[in-house]
Amino acid sequence: MEYLRAALAIARKDLRIERRSKEVTNAAFSFALVVLLLFSFTFDPSGEETRAMSGGLLWLVYSFAGVLVLNRSFARETANDSLDALVASPAPGGAIFLGKALANTVFLLGLELATLPVFGVFYNVRWDLNLGWLLLVFVLGTWGFTVIGTVFSAVTVNVRLREVMLPVLVFPITVPALMAAVQLTTTVFTGQPLAPEMVWIRVLVAFDLIFTLLAAALVEFVLVG
Amino acid sequence: MTMKNGSGWLLPSLAGAMMIGALYLVFLWVPTERSMGIVQRIFYFHMPPFLVAVVAILVGMGAAIRYLMTKDLRFDEVAVACIEVGLVFDTMNLLTGPFWARPVWGIWWTWDARLTSAFVLWLMFVGYLILRQAIDEPHMRAAASAVVTVFQAVGAVIVYMANRLWRTQHPQPVIAGGEGSGLASPMWVALLGSLAAMLVVFACLVQVRRRLERLRRETEGLRREVHAL
Numbered sequence: 093m094e095y096l097r098a099a100l101a102i103a104r105k106d107l108r109i110e111r112r113s114k115e116v117t118n119a120a121f122s123f124a125l126v127v128l129l130l131f132s133f134t135f136d137p138s139g140e141e142t143r144a145m146s147g148g149l150l151w152l153v154y155s156f157a158g159v160l161v162l163n164r165s166f167a168r169e170t171a172n173d174s175l176d177a178l179v180a181s182p183a184p185g186g187a188i189f190l191g192k193a194l195a196n197t198v199f200l201l202g203l204e205l206a207t208l209p210v211f212g213v214f215y216n217v218r219w220d221l222n223l224g225w226l227l228l229v230f231v232l233g234t235w236g237f238t239v240i241g242t243v244f245s246a247v248t249v250n251v252r253l254r255e256v257m258l259p260v261l262v263f264p265i266t267v268p269a270l271m272a273a274v275q276l277t278t279t280v281f282t283g284q285p286l287a288p289e290m291v292w293i294r295v296l297v298a299f300d301l302i303f304t305l306l307a308a309a310l311v312e313f314v315l316v317g
Numbered sequence: 318m319t320m321k322n323g324s325g326w327l328l329p330s331l332a333g334a335m336m337i338g339a340l341y342l343v344f345l346w347v348p349t350e351r352s353m354g355i356v357q358r359i360f361y362f363h364m365p366p367f368l369v370a371v372v373a374i375l376v377g378m379g380a381a382i383r384y385l386m387t388k389d390l391r392f393d394e395v396a397v398a399c400i401e402v403g404l405v406f407d408t409m410n411l412l413t414g415p416f417w418a419r420p421v422w423g424i425w426w427t428w429d430a431r432l433t434s435a436f437v438l439w440l441m442f443v444g445y446l447i448l449r450q451a452i453d454e455p456h457m458r459a460a461a462s463a464v465v466t467v468f469q470a471v472g473a474v475i476v477y478m479a480n481r482l483w484r485t486q487h488p489q490p491v492i493a494g495g496e497g498s499g500l501a502s503p504m505w506v507a508l509l510g511s512l513a514a515m516l517v518v519f520a521c522l523v524q525v526r527r528r529l530e531r532l533r534r535e536t537e538g539l540r541r542e543v544h545a546l
Contacts, residue, residue, distance in 0.1 A: 240468070243464070243468070244465070244468075247448070247461045247464060247465060248448070248461075250452075250457075251448065251451040251452055251461075252451040253451055257444075257447065257448060257451060260440075260443075260444045260447060261444045261448060261465060263440075264437045264440040264441050264444065264469075264472070264476070265441070265468055265469060265472035265476075267437055267472075267476050267479070267480075268472075268475045268476055268478075268479035268480075271479055271480075271483050272479070275483070291482060292482075295479055295482065298475075299475060302471065302475070303468075303471075306467065306468065306471060310385075310464045310467060310468075311464075313385050313460050313463070313464055314460065314461060314464050
């Protein structure tokens with residue numbers, strides 16, 4: 093209980109900082125729009141085949157914008173040495189990680205939901221066919237991505253070339269979560285039956301569980317050394 | 318140094334002898350495969366390096382966990398040696414593959430489960446080494462890279478399983494020939510001989526790389542002391 097309270101307090105703190113400063117919000121949202129613009133040059137944006145690759149496009153936008161968000165997650169704490177203060181606080185390392193991951197997930201989900209209608213308009217994709225499932229896929233996929241990203245954000249916080257290091261480390265490991273999210277999102281967008289794709293939901297849940305536990309257990313070593 | 322001069326030669330000589338033995342098995346002893354012809358012999362230089370790379374990341378993970386438990390930098394030396402030598406073997410696997418695929422499948426590369434997983438593994442090895450380069454303090458570097466190794470080793474397994482799922486649900490551009498299926502017994506001998514030789518070469522290189530890592534760290538420490546004066 094104490095553990096969860098500390099995690100929630102840290103998540104609230106991060107979200108409040110972001111709400112007041114809008115430091116990442118504006119940058120990440122504009123970046124997502126830029127990526128959406130660039131995609132329009134790589135293929136015929138009005139074509140029928142766009143729908144078949146819509147899930148992949150969307151998750152590429154999310155992962156690129158997501159890395160921007162994750163890069164700031166721990167870097168934000170380096171000013172005024174607040175990371176040291178955070179580590180020295182009674183909150184255990186796992187709770188700090190969980191709070192940060194929670195804040196990142198909530199923030200990234202907001203960004204995803206804001207980008208979704210724009211994507212639908214730009215690429216003529218019906219995204220509102222099955223909102224319940226779509227939301228579930230978004231939550232599971234985003235959590236998997238942010239869990240890995242938050243730990244590695246802590247690993248790379250004091251490292252040279254941090255901005256490049258994070259995606260190089262994060263993307264290979266998150267491949268399974270991205271594959272599952274892409275597959276399920278495309279299925280929802282194209283209105284195909286979800287039953288044969290249920291195995292991907294299992295992949296996502298297993299991925300999320302395994303890496304959440306691993307991260308909560310190992311993050312202490314990263315933060316304290 | 319504490320290393321005895323005699324023991325330093327045992328492993329390399331064994332590796333050399335076994336490599337010559339493996340070359341004999343692969344090029345002179347084992348019969349040529351019927352449908353693919355001579356090019357199939359790449360197989361004996363293609364599959365064993367991948368298995369060695371898998372051994373490398375598993376041993377690397379074991380060493381990383383030992384480091385996290387003991388904070389003894391000797392385990393960090395083993396971990397980095399495993400990953401770096403593992404990268405060499407995974408590269409060998411990735412480079413020999415296309416030379417076999419081109420005449421047999423007609424393409425250099427296909428995104429099938431095994432190829433994708435081998436490439437992801439390669440990217441993980443590279444990511445690990447790039448991360449190490451960017452951290453100077455030995456214990457910080459060891460802790461960060463140990464945590465990353467554990468994530469990568471677990472991730473590699475999940476990537477492979479998910480990739481199998483991904484590709485069985487899609488039509489494949491080529492038939493990914495099951496290499497393990499229906500291998501004639503002389504081919505098994507050549508394969509295992511090659512694998513054994515490569516494992517000894519791997520162990521040999523890991524020893525050398527480990528020593529290099531220790532010497533490098535000691536030099537760094539000395540340099541820092543000099544600067545402090």
